[in-house]
Amino acid sequence: MPDKILDAHSSDPVTMGWMEGLPPAPDKRLAWARADHMRFPTHRYAYSRMREFLPTARVSRGTGSIWQLPAALRDDIDAITFKAMDDGRELTWAESLAVNFTDAVLVLHRGTIVYERYLGATRQDTPHIAFSVTKSFVGTLAEMLIGEGRLDPQAPIADLLPEMAGSGFADATLAQVMDMTTALDFSEEYTDPSSGIGAMSNALGLTPRAPGYAGPGDVYAFLPTISKSGGHGERFTYRTCNTEVLGWIVARTEGKRIDQVLSERIWAPLGMEQDADFLIDSTGMPFAGGGLNPVLRDMARFGEAMRCDGYGNGGQIIAREVVAAVKAGGSKAAFAPAGYQWLKDGSYTRQWWIMPGNDGAFSARGIHGQAIYVDPAAEVVIARFGSHPIAANTAFDPTSLPAFRAVAEHLARG
Amino acid sequence: MPDKILDAHSSDPVTMGWMEGLPPAPDKRLAWARADHMRFPTHRYAYSRMREFLPTARVSRGTGSIWQLPAALRDDIDAITFKAMDDGRELTWAESLAVNFTDAVLVLHRGTIVYERYLGATRQDTPHIAFSVTKSFVGTLAEMLIGEGRLDPQAPIADLLPEMAGSGFADATLAQVMDMTTALDFSEEYTDPSSGIGAMSNALGLTPRAPGYAGPGDVYAFLPTISKSGGHGERFTYRTCNTEVLGWIVARTEGKRIDQVLSERIWAPLGMEQDADFLIDSTGMPFAGGGLNPVLRDMARFGEAMRCDGYGNGGQIIAREVVAAVKAGGSKAAFAPAGYQWLKDGSYTRQWWIMPGNDGAFSARGIHGQAIYVDPAAEVVIARFGSHPIAANTAFDPTSLPAFRAVAEHLARG
Numbered sequence: 001m002p003d004k005i006l007d008a009h010s011s012d013p014v015t016m017g018w019m020e021g022l023p024p025a026p027d028k029r030l031a032w033a034r035a036d037h038m039r040f041p042t043h044r045y046a047y048s049r050m051r052e053f054l055p056t057a058r059v060s061r062g063t064g065s066i067w068q069l070p071a072a073l074r075d076d077i078d079a080i081t082f083k084a085m086d087d088g089r090e091l092t093w094a095e096s097l098a099v100n101f102t103d104a105v106l107v108l109h110r111g112t113i114v115y116e117r118y119l120g121a122t123r124q125d126t127p128h129i130a131f132s133v134t135k136s137f138v139g140t141l142a143e144m145l146i147g148e149g150r151l152d153p154q155a156p157i158a159d160l161l162p163e164m165a166g167s168g169f170a171d172a173t174l175a176q177v178m179d180m181t182t183a184l185d186f187s188e189e190y191t192d193p194s195s196g197i198g199a200m201s202n203a204l205g206l207t208p209r210a211p212g213y214a215g216p217g218d219v220y221a222f223l224p225t226i227s228k229s230g231g232h233g234e235r236f237t238y239r240t241c242n243t244e245v246l247g248w249i250v251a252r253t254e255g256k257r258i259d260q261v262l263s264e265r266i267w268a269p270l271g272m273e274q275d276a277d278f279l280i281d282s283t284g285m286p287f288a289g290g291g292l293n294p295v296l297r298d299m300a301r302f303g304e305a306m307r308c309d310g311y312g313n314g315g316q317i318i319a320r321e322v323v324a325a326v327k328a329g330g331s332k333a334a335f336a337p338a339g340y341q342w343l344k345d346g347s348y349t350r351q352w353w354i355m356p357g358n359d360g361a362f363s364a365r366g367i368h369g370q371a372i373y374v375d376p377a378a379e380v381v382i383a384r385f386g387s388h389p390i391a392a393n394t395a396f397d398p399t400s401l402p403a404f405r406a407v408a409e410h411l412a413r414g
Numbered sequence: 415m416p417d418k419i420l421d422a423h424s425s426d427p428v429t430m431g432w433m434e435g436l437p438p439a440p441d442k443r444l445a446w447a448r449a450d451h452m453r454f455p456t457h458r459y460a461y462s463r464m465r466e467f468l469p470t471a472r473v474s475r476g477t478g479s480i481w482q483l484p485a486a487l488r489d490d491i492d493a494i495t496f497k498a499m500d501d502g503r504e505l506t507w508a509e510s511l512a513v514n515f516t517d518a519v520l521v522l523h524r525g526t527i528v529y530e531r532y533l534g535a536t537r538q539d540t541p542h543i544a545f546s547v548t549k550s551f552v553g554t555l556a557e558m559l560i561g562e563g564r565l566d567p568q569a570p571i572a573d574l575l576p577e578m579a580g581s582g583f584a585d586a587t588l589a590q591v592m593d594m595t596t597a598l599d600f601s602e603e604y605t606d607p608s609s610g611i612g613a614m615s616n617a618l619g620l621t622p623r624a625p626g627y628a629g630p631g632d633v634y635a636f637l638p639t640i641s642k643s644g645g646h647g648e649r650f651t652y653r654t655c656n657t658e659v660l661g662w663i664v665a666r667t668e669g670k671r672i673d674q675v676l677s678e679r680i681w682a683p684l685g686m687e688q689d690a691d692f693l694i695d696s697t698g699m700p701f702a703g704g705g706l707n708p709v710l711r712d713m714a715r716f717g718e719a720m721r722c723d724g725y726g727n728g729g730q731i732i733a734r735e736v737v738a739a740v741k742a743g744g745s746k747a748a749f750a751p752a753g754y755q756w757l758k759d760g761s762y763t764r765q766w767w768i769m770p771g772n773d774g775a776f777s778a779r780g781i782h783g784q785a786i787y788v789d790p791a792a793e794v795v796i797a798r799f800g801s802h803p804i805a806a807n808t809a810f811d812p813t814s815l816p817a818f819r820a821v822a823e824h825l826a827r828g
Contacts (some may be wrong), residue, residue, distance in 0.1 A: 023634035023697050031696060032469075052469050052698055055446075060539055065688055066477060125474055173757045220437035251436045273477055275689060282445060283437050284466055 008098035013045035067271030067313035073115040082406035085398035127293035131366030134292035139351025168228030183230030241288035249290025271313035300383035342397035378412035409413035422512035427459035473690035479726035481685030485527040494818035499812035507617035541707035545780030549704035553765025582642030597644030654703035661702025685727035714797035756811040
């Protein structure tokens, strides 16, 4: 990270000229081997081109017709103001786009696109990495299987995945994995290559391995090495390895890789407008915790279906009970000790974040600014891609969460 | 290559179980680092999954409606017989599928699908590597630019690409590159890693590099190293490096990468049903000589548009003059010395192969069995994917070319 972080304008990937030119100038070339796809400011280009850096599986939309989203763009959104949660300064929605290093953002009100903006290297038809927004897709798939009686939320992981019997996950229940109340020796510290998430990223092949690397070569080999630390079910701790285990369980239950399950259960039936790209490890296992690359409108479609209790593209695609389980929220008592400063009184369940307050809003959230924000009361869905210099949501929550809320309240007023 | 080559049935990738299982058993895993994606029998799986082994760019179909191909399947195709060109044995069309290690094949008669078969790991929605069929797409794009007066076929390459001024291409004309009558020190020997094509594959990153590799890191760096050997314009010699240069010229002329040009000029306007994947080098440059991965029907759509003089999906997508230039054929005198045993009296022009005989058939051809066969007189188009153990077309031409011809003649009879 440079001492002085470039702002959104100075780090715009088009201005920077990354990979432009035929051939690109040597200093404009980005390389996976240097992890340019995972560091600022070059990641501002790469997040919209992940398949050009890494092997990917396709999440197929099939050949059905597209779920058309009507559009009636409004010119009053940009001027909406809100107060930043950290320093209380007033910002407009338009100003917040650069502050949050926004790559693309779309607002649906009652299913109609009222605002849509593409910046930097991202366009309507550009898949962009969704990072941990991926988790909410996987959590929803798992809840669908539970609703169908094919998975028991109280089953211990060792019963669902015998390969995990010797790991710290063994006596955790599926529900605990889905709600991330497992107690594991796994650190989610993005800036520390020796953390759990760093080791998992190496196993996945997402980032270059050190010379002589002798660690696990894929996610299946990595997950059983995670040990227990404390008691399961007591408190929420955000750890991506939970979702990798969950993805494995979904795949094992369906007898298919997650990319295919996601295509059959959500992508095709919801009439997504584009295929999505899914980062995979060397076994072809998709990176369930953060590897999905959809286009913005398709992320919004998923949010809209969740807002509408699973109804979308003219049909009940996700069972009402599945969405109800998400909307009911998780344990606030389990969530509170995690100390999320900007999400006090929130909760986490089925791989979704429940927002503080009484409006029932919930969100899928990914590092560097990825989000689906669903406010059923306001009949609003917001989908956003970002490439913020800092991974952690805490870096941009203060200028994002009140912005989302202000837009929802504005639209709810009519 | 094993001493005894497995037959199509024994090497079926589904029977073999490559990458099956969650996780796949260790002996069922394929790895780019071992070049499993480029060797028999594992390539029989990988040819339908290239994006899972390598970085790829997307050739977007956009969001327009699909060019619907009507279907009226006929049950009389399988029994059509023909005589193999090498040993004269009689085969049925159905028998020829396994003999040629066919992965998928489709026959259009007057624009209607009369036969369609998917085998092994390939399905209707599976992109499959087209290898040198890619060249015919690139050659057609170049001819489109010539037709629009944006490229001069007589211009020397050094004028079009100053970077090539010191190379053996410098004084070759664009037309010579398109017709592959350049004289270059570049061997197209697929089994020799020290050949020109082997070195280019290393530069492209298509195959693993030897430890300590210090050669060119991308195709732009490789092409200027090719030297001249003989006089340009005298005789046809099939060398993939010509198409890399041609792709670079198309990209330079349009100011865009070839994947984007192909999307805008062919993929979207022809109403292709799927995006295609394009293998790229480390600079993002698509492998113009062989890196396109379309689905079978989209390859057939391109053939159908060529059959119909550039008309397809309800419009004139490729100018009539462009197709006329291909149909007119190349110099038989230049082609003859190349000594293609099964293509005597044929020719090559604009990156298309003109078939022997007087029926005006022409073809896009890729190693291991990829083909678009267009017979305008019979109103027939055949698209085929294969994963033959042997790269060279000579290995399967004797059981493919007469098969295509027999089907065309059968359908022409009504």
